[in-house]
Amino acid sequence: MRTADGVPLKISLQRALVRSRIRALLLVVPLLAFIAIAFVLPIGDMLFRSVDNRIVESILPRTAVAIQDWNPNGTELPDEAVFEALTLDIKAGVKARTLGRVARRLNYEKPGMTSLFRKTGRRTKRVAGPPYKERILKIDNRWSDLNTWRLIRREAGALTSGYFLASVDLKTNDRGEVVWQSEERRIYLTLFYRTLWMSALITVLCLLLGYPVAYLLATLPLRTSNLLMILVLLPFWTSLLVRTTSWIALLQTEGVLNDVLVFTGLISDDGRLQLIHNQFGTFVAMVHILLPFMILPLYSVMKTIPPSLMRAARSLGATPFTAFVRVYMPNTVSGVGAGSIMVFILSIGYYITPALVGGRTGTFISNFIAVHVSETLNWGLAAALGSLLLALVLALYLLYDRLVGIDNMKLG
Amino acid sequence: MKSALKSVAIAAAAALFAGSAHAVDLTIVSWGGAYTASQQNAYHNPYMKANPDVKIINDDSAAEGLAKLRAQVESGKVTWDIIDMVAADAIVACDEGLLEPVDADAWLAAAPDGTPASKDFIPGTLTIGGTNCFIPQIVYSTTFGYRTDAFKGKQPSTIADVFDLKTFPGKRALEKKPIANLEWALIADGVPGKDVYKVLATPEGVKRAFAKLDTIKDHVVWWTKGAQPPQLLADGEVVIASAYNGRLFSAIVEKKQPIAMLWDWQAFDLDGWVVPKGAKKMAAIKKYLRFATDTQRLADQAKFISYGPARNSSIAKVGNHAKLGIDMKPHMPTNPKNAKTILIFDYVWWADHRAELDERFNAWLAK
Amino acid sequence: MPPPVYASPIEKGWHYSYRVICAAIFVFLIGPIFVIVPLSFNELPYFTFTPEMLSLDPAGYSTKWYHEFFTEASWQDAVQNSLVIAIFATLISTFLGTLAALGLSRSEMPFKTGLMALLISPMIVPLIISATGMYFFYARIGISSTHLGVIVAHAALGTPFVLITVTATLVGFDHSLTRAAASLGANPFQTFFKVTMPLILPGVVSGALFAFITSFDEVVVVLFVGSVEQRTIPWKMFSGIREEIRPTILAAATLLVCVSILLLTTLELLRRRSERLRGIRAN
DSSP, rough: OOOSSSSSSSHHHHHHHHHHHHHHHHHHHHHHHHHHIIIIHHHHEEEEEEBBBBHHHHSHHHHOOOOOGGGTTSSOOOOOHHHHHHHHHHHHHHHTHHHHHHHHHHHHHTTTTHHHHHHHHHGGGGOOOOOHHHHHHHOOOGGGGGHHHHHHHHSSSOOOHHHHHHTTTTTEEEOOEEOOOGGGOOOHHHHHHHHHHHHHHHEEEHHHHHHHHHHHHHHHHHHHHHHOOOOHHHHHHHHHHHHHHHHHHHSSTTTHHHHHHHTHHHHHHHGOOOOSSSSSHHHHHHHHHHHHHHHHHHHHHTTSSHHHHHHHHTTTOOOOHHIIIIHHHHHHHHHHHHHHHHHHHHHHHHOOOEEEEEEHSOHHHHHHHHHHHHTTTOHHHHHHHHHHHHHHHHHHHHHHHHHHHHHGHHHO | OOOHHHHHHHHHHHHHHHHSSSSEEEEEEEEOHHHHHIIIIIHHHHHHHTTTEEEEEEEEOGHHHHHHHHHHHTTOOOOOOOOEHHHHHHHHHTTTOOOOOOHHHHHHHHOOOOHHHHHHOOOTTGGGGOSOOOOOEEEEEEEEETTTSSSSSSOOOOOHHOTTTTTTTOEEEEESSSTTEEEHHHHHHTTTTTGHHHHSHHHHHHHHHHHHTTTGGEEEEEOOOTHHHHHHTTTTTEEEEEEHHHHHHHIISOOSSSEEEEEEEEEEEEEEEEEEESOOOOOHHHHHHHHHSSSHHHHHTTTOEEEEEEEEHHTTTTOOTTTTTSSSSOOOTSTTTOOOOOOEOOOOHHHHHHHHHHHHHHHHHOO | OOOOOOOOEEEEEEHHHHHHHHHHHHHHHHHHHHHHHHTTTTTSOOOOOHHHHHHHOOBBBHHHHHHHHHOOOOHHHHHHHHHHHHHHHHHHHHHHHHHHHHHHHHHTTTHOOOOOHHHHHHHHSSSHHHHHHEEEEEHHTTTTTTTHHHHHHHHHHHHHHHHHHHHHHHTOOOOOHHHHHTTTTTHHHHIIIIIHHHHHHHHHHOOOOOHHHHHHOOOOOHHOOOOOGGGGGHHHHHHHHOOOOOOHHHHHHHHHHHHHHHHHHHHEEEEEHEEEEEEEOOO
């Protein structure tokens, strides 16, 4: 069969299909390009920082090359050539005022490197020529420590695993083995663990509070349930900061709840409860904030369960409790899954609320990422922690897609 | 509704394509609040009056100053002109090549008697930590304040009292950083002030400091912003708090709160100007800095906030509070009566150990 | 809905206690939001009810925090910034999101699921990660600390909402309508504006409202990408809570609650209209 202009129908249809595919794709391209530039690239750029180690080879280029010939497992210091390379690099670094950066990078691995490089930087001005080794060793005896050189050799490459190791409380010791960080400096695994168990508990609490409410909304007559639905949607639409502020007003030591307890005589004025700036504060505020994300998917699933199902179970002799547990609940599993994963995903990445009400014991991994970005300036470590968190979230996102389907995501 | 939309649209256009009639806009980054206000009154307003072609824009993001500066310099897009920084951050930034080096005598005005700037600033402050990027404005201190109505009889007067929960029960507020807290813990534990860094340099010393902090850990509220501790004291949430002396001054003298100073082992620090590397308006920046750091201007700032000027020639000119009319000299951290015992930070030591001890401190907090 | 007359006493007891539990949860959901309303009229700078307020003494109440909100330059700048940023971000996300939704809802669209997953990811990725990424990258391309930078960032965060709501409207969309229009001689633009647009409009508008509120409430990205020149209302509230807590924050919060109520009402009206238009009977 051929079309009017003589092209075989099959080909013509195929062409039409390709054309319409291209047309469909063209509609998506602007957004795709926008998201790629405004969102995906920035995140990729940040993730790269978690392994980026170009700073060492760019500021100590000669040393990075020369030290490759040195055997780190021996007992000899590097030879004159390496010391010469180091002297020249340090002189250039002082001149370009970049030496501080490499010192800081190496100091993450081994405290003391900052002062060693600063001191050496100041004094290399006087090192005019050979013998470099003898003169550098005279500046500071840490240059005669083999471990200093092992560190430089280890970190001379363009990529490093140092940040990722640090983000799970590991480090490379002087012999190049990966070992646990010393007991009193271990923190990130604890934090990941805390973020996970607190998020899990928040999810469970949301489910416990959300299920009965969703059930009520799904079984009430539409007119009533629409009115009650507003009570769920209003918090959903209210600014996160407004809700966090409310909880601060309610829970602080001089706040509303404590005042009520003191007024009713349940506690004394001196015995005001610490309800905020701890884990309790984070739990209460986050359950409140995330509860609508549980209720809405539960509601939309429960809405589809015909009431006749329960009646049938009852008429077959099941008690109300059995009917509910054996017949109704299994039908809501997809809603439970959708709501729980959503709440859990949102919870593990939370930053603002734990920052404001979490205090010492109720903060999450996100809060530490922020600290490393804007306070300690250890951007590599922030990126490594961020990568781990992102991997976790994306895994859950895939799970969500499997269970619920991203196409079925609903709002409001 | 239509006119509202229209005004929004105009505002939007203005915000997006902000052009200025002024010849020079100087963006100066500082700490906001009372501190920026004191700079506005003592430096910016007189400067803009004398130079109508200059407009000074205050950016209150000094708290993230170092981080944002590094991101700006790294990307080669420097939008700031002058930044107010504490000495420790200025040392880091200078070491990393993020700042313009300062030629003190070429940039800065001499004292009225002709003493060059390099001799007039408090010795060592222009070259703090062996760097040359920092122009100090003020000496401030992190010290303690306590509620005068919290204790019957004896009032706290030493750093050891801060750690003494038996005699002085109640909550404390401390800054959420290891620096200063570790030093104070050791001094409270009996280490002589001059040996603090010697002890802290050993693993046992660090352990000892944390052990001392452990004794009050459950009674501490940790603050991160300078405005918090005076507020915590005023609200009665804590009875003793470490705080910047200027903030305490304002709570005690201006707001008349029942708070008193505890100057024992106040930790001296410096705050001053730095210029980001690659700043474009160097001529205007230098002109402003020359004006803002001269003897009179530094003395003027002390009228508005109780921080000590960093120039010797300014100290004598410190006068009365601009509004209250009281003599500011007794409230200066540098006043001999207040400065019987002072803690001077060892910046070089901290540069080596900050990352390590931050981590250890956070791990300790999280437990 | 009272329990049926034949219910046993246990069932009745359970029925009422269940209602009480649900009522308590509703109070938990909504109570905190309304607690701040009276507190924002506090005469004293505290976040709690003073004895004067409790005895309903007019002297215990004052509108001075609202006065401060409406007169202090930094709050007014924040209002202006919030509006400018949210409006422009909403325009961008609505335009790009609607276009993409039209493409993605076509049956012949290739890599549909993968694309959808990618385009929705800004909603899923923790804000702190997006914010740090943008913090570094936007500085590099020279739009950090500008309104443009924050608008672009917020537009990226808002598009998933537009995408989801418009796609949802298109689920019930009968594509033969556009073919019919085309066969009757309408060009693609006419088809879009005369046929498609009126039908998907409720979805577009509710998506736009979501995008608006996303930007309007967002604080993490503003904190990182913006500087003081881009200070928004949530930024002011965040730094206010961390630094000097004043009831002006409560006044701002109360006004934001009013904005939410307004948006929610609009959205509800739209939903009803959409259901009517698409012939879906409520329930």
